[in-house]
Amino acid sequence: MTLSSPAAAAASRPDAPVGPGYEVVDKSLTASRALLGVIARSLAPVMDSVTLPQFRVLVVLSNFGPLRMGELALRLGANQSSFSRFAERMVAGGLIARSESTENRREVIISLTKEGSRIYAEVTRARRQEISEVLSRLSGSEQETVLAGFDAFARAAGEPRADETLILGI
């Protein structure tokens, strides 16, 4: 028998993991660029009213609901004092609101304003729309193919950690 490649080894155990070939890695990179385009386009319309770091705050508040100042700073990996002023700008921009905690007068609760959640919702809507448009160009069976492929990849990759995607400001 010749030297066994990972693929050959897997052939004997039909469903075992294998080292991926060049083609699938390459196609994944291309797909990642395509999805990046989708994400970017969905963000573009709101970028004149929100900066990327500010949008992160909208994401966190949308996902976790109102949070204490310090808690929010922590989740965003920011220095507390930096964040206080950062929040000040967002308050001025009408994106978030400060309010005193009911049970502890030291605490300041940050919540989304109508405008803040509208902007987040708008981006989400646009993203779904963008993806729908791309998929609409495919036949039903091709969409099935995409579904299966994305599903498998997403399962294998898992959800990215919050602090990871923060690097990109998203």
Added chain:
Amino acid sequence: MTLSSPAAAAASRPDAPVGPGYEVVDKSLTASRALLGVIARSLAPVMDSVTLPQFRVLVVLSNFGPLRMGELALRLGANQSSFSRFAERMVAGGLIARSESTENRREVIISLTKEGSRIYAEVTRARRQEISEVLSRLSGSEQETVLAGFDAFARAAGEPRADETLILGI
């Protein structure tokens, strides 16, 4: 006959485009988050030596080769004077080099330094590596599924325009 859904219409023309269902859009969003994680992780190690806007410059120069100052500013959608100083910082950081054009002494050509292209290459390598690791968790047949799905999606989406992904600084 009842109101025909796009899917039903497609059933009569087996390979025609159809409006995508909720599930496939949703899975696409999940996959996009997963790929975003991959991208973010590949960028993380170099983020202490390069800012995201600076990384954009590395990407453009890597793809197009040396460019005139103004041409580069244009591709990055930046103001010339802003870009001049921006470039100054990158020169100081050892990422790019200025050189006088041979045929026109007005022109300043910007090219990558060894360090600049090393950083770009490092990110690309890391990204392939990250993707390989994810795919390695899948069996050969699942990888085939991913390949087919990503391929179909990428074809339908097309390459994002350069100025689109610039929004994210990538």
Added chain:
DNA sequence: TGTCATGGTTGCTATAGTACATATATTGCA
């Protein structure tokens, strides 16, 4: 040679983001 266009830099100004140290208000507890 004189004038205009082109390519890039510089002065000035402004804003966002970030950090460190310090100050203030509030709470909890001895």
Added chain:
DNA sequence: TGCAATATATGTACTATAGCAACCATGACA
């Protein structure tokens, strides 16, 4: 009551990015 701990705000300072206007240097062309 007084002191330590907690939660946030402020003083100060620095860097990155960005734009407008004015300014040089060079090239093109009448």
